[in-house]
Amino acid sequence: MTTDMMTIRELNRQLVAGETTSVELVQAALDRINATDETIHAFITLSETALEEAKASDEKGYSTDRPLQGIPLGIKDNILTDGIRTTAASRMLEDFVPFFDATIIEKLKAAGAIIIGKTNMDEFAMGASSETSYFGPTKNPWNTDYVPGGSSGGSAATVSAGQVLGALGSDTGGSIRQPASFTGIVGMKPTYGRVSRWGVIAFASSLDQVGPMTHNVEDNALMLETIAGHDDKDSTSAELDVPAFAANLDKGVKGMKIAVPEEYFGAGVDEETQATVKAAIKQLEDLGATVDTVHLPHMKYGVPVYYIIASAEASSNLQRYDGIRYGYRAEDAESLEDLYIKSRSEGFGMEVKRRLMTGTFSIASENIDDYFMQAGRVRSLIKEDFKKLFNDYDLVVGPVAPSPAYKFGENADDPVAAYQADLLTVPVNLAGLPGLSLPVGFSEAGLPIGLQIIGNYFDEERIYQAAYALEQVNDASQQRPE
Template sequence: MTFNYFDHDLSSLHEQLKGGQISAEELTKASLDNIKQTDGDLQAFLRTTDDQALQAAKSIDQAGDFNDVLAGIPMGLKDNISTEGQETTGASHILEGFKPVYNATVVKKLQDAKAISLGKLNMDEFAMGGSTETSYYKKTTNAWDHNKVPGGSSGGSGAAVAAGQVPYALGSDTGGSIRQPAAFNGIVGLKPTYGRVSRFGLFAMASSLDQIGPLTRSVKDNALVLNAIAGFDKWDSTSVDTEVPDYTKNLGKGVKGMKIAVPKEYFGEGIDPEVAAKVRAGIAQLEALGATVDEVSLPHTRYGVAAYYITMSSEASSNLQRYDGIRYGFRAPDAKNLEEVYTKSRSEGFGNEVKRRIMLGTFALSAGAYDDFFKKAAQIRTLIIDDFNKVFDQYDLIVGPTTPTPAYGLGEEIGDPKAMYMGDVLTIPVNLAGLPGLSINAGFSKDGMPIGLQMIGKAFDEATIYQAAQAFEEASDLLKQRPAIAAAYQGGDK
């Protein structure tokens, strides 16, 4: 039996489980069937944990406790989120076979909510990439067109949700790695405010930029998942001890009276005309719903990509020193001495993109380059933060495209790192400033590929983003649009 998640959201699933129309075990079995039926084309899951998932479902059914809205509902986790006793590799050869001895805080929170993890989702190696093509294990495809990329680095998470394999998944976002796959797959993806969700148990790439967040089909579902995973964590020194509201509280209140800023830089050179047209139409719809819309300037946006890649690579080169072939993970079998253990294990264990960023970061932190590169990038980061602060003194939201183009073909940009890096030009500034950002489907290109609209909010004001995003969602019929892969579930629903 398969289960058609396109006809249900988390709230309706919750009511069915509470009312006994379906059991957690039945839903879990059906979800695993979904994956088996569709993942040959999609390649979203690296591995499923069938036995553990079914046992967790049975326990929830026996307890009969479905009070939490996520109880008994399956989901997926990006492969850089630590799960105790379950292989977690960051999609890298160097961690093949590695089984963490602890759960990430977000995993513990979801377990406390009685959510059921079905396994680990594919990603770019150590979250370094924008297409999920740098994974050591496989290449995930787009839910709408299997010849196109799903985005990255959370491409497995985005594709699995868009294809109806699971109703929600967690990803991580360092420079757009939740929002870009959400845009390419036509779903909702949120990067929360830096410090809103614990990073404890997330494989570190760039510690001042990384943030875990949810990918879902609808805005309300996204808010419900953030309700479950947000909050202060003493195990994370970057976690912020501030009140977590109910993110569903303002849904349905609309955008009347909201002040929305549209940066002119977000519609400049390099933005696909179809993307610009669909996003401007979406902004016009928000204005028709009662929002006030003005054009503004974020003048330092053009320096964001350069500042980001220096900052991120510098932090990554430091964080990835721990993968040395000594303590855990892959060790080169033919190393003859300690130096060869280090060099061969890292040379054979890391892929090209990871090596590229380690070398770039190591250079930027070197004595001769530090002032010219790393220090300058930090100064630009401050200017970008100041740009956002000036706009948010007068506006509630910033709205624009999520990505410059819709999803491109597999293999098109993987050989051109600069072109792929520029794909994050609109998402990177949000991470540099530590702000929350959400991508929602704004429509489709002429060849049927989704186009993302990005909403950026003030720090710790995800509630306003959700309020506006749901108003936009309700005013369109885009949720009714389904990729062809959805047909695999028709007639199999309980």
């Protein structure tokens, strides 16, 4: 059974009509994973109970008001899943099996979704290529010589390769949007606070946010409706009602005012990406939107501000991995201090250690004012830039990444160049805004290129409306890798 050209809504109709079963859908997904994942390596761990859960779902019966029931989904491996190994793609958590679910997993299970497995990622979500995974890299389904992006590369690849129709990723500085752009799918980073972070392994707590990754806009909206909402267990969770995102997609963009920052087309953004994204922006104009060129004067500071704040928060969050209570523990330690040092040195990979060292340096007592505190002040300026724009505009659009996917190893010896590739995505996280990546075209090499649509706080509904309108006239999201 082939489902990769179908939608969640279409499969729900088939389930309701008795034309298929969840057991068939899950088995088809497992067959597809078995046939392709030796090449793609999208998954770290598969669920041993998915078929049993599918059978139980079939016995309950289906309805159109529960569109995710019986649908197999992938989950990024930094989201806790009761009874299913959760590693954050690190040796440090290689054998960790949680005994409870993250809030978002509870919500998916309550909606009847089937967790088919845990997807590969950059270790502890630190990376933009999925090359830093302890379990080996994920490949881009469009061309396996190229990275799928990161850190949610496994979630992006499993959807792009047609193994599943949807997956969850997490986005700290672009880790949903950039891999979605690199693999030709739709990826939404919701407003900070829209989705509970309880049960998500923390990287940078003021930046992390979980969101859906799908083939199309409607499926994405359905998934966000399911996982969004207030959670008493997460003090940063917003006490706001969740709109019916998927019910209001067809309002179009006529009358919308869209801002295009000049900085999104500056030095470092390649010509193919600029031309493809500008053509998509012209399609939005043709659909009735008003488009103006604007400025985001402090955006140029986004990368250094992000890497100071994110690394500092990671330094704090990852202190808990010390070889004592759980996680990797060195066997030949001669003292408590030696145990700490050896467990962390052997348990963490090179990129994680690089960021922990950077973060620890920036919050040291002699440095904190010059680095961490200063970064916080500039972060406030970046937020103000966006707030001023949203006084006059409904949306902000531009490229997701400076280029399409790059080849494995291309930035291995130059981490600064790799970090600069986050230039167009990190401002959204620093400001706490929602942003979506929508496929809008391809490079001459046949690699996908995404358009980034950024909205005001908790205005995901308007983002989805613009993305859906563009999706109807731009067929990039209908393309699939061979």
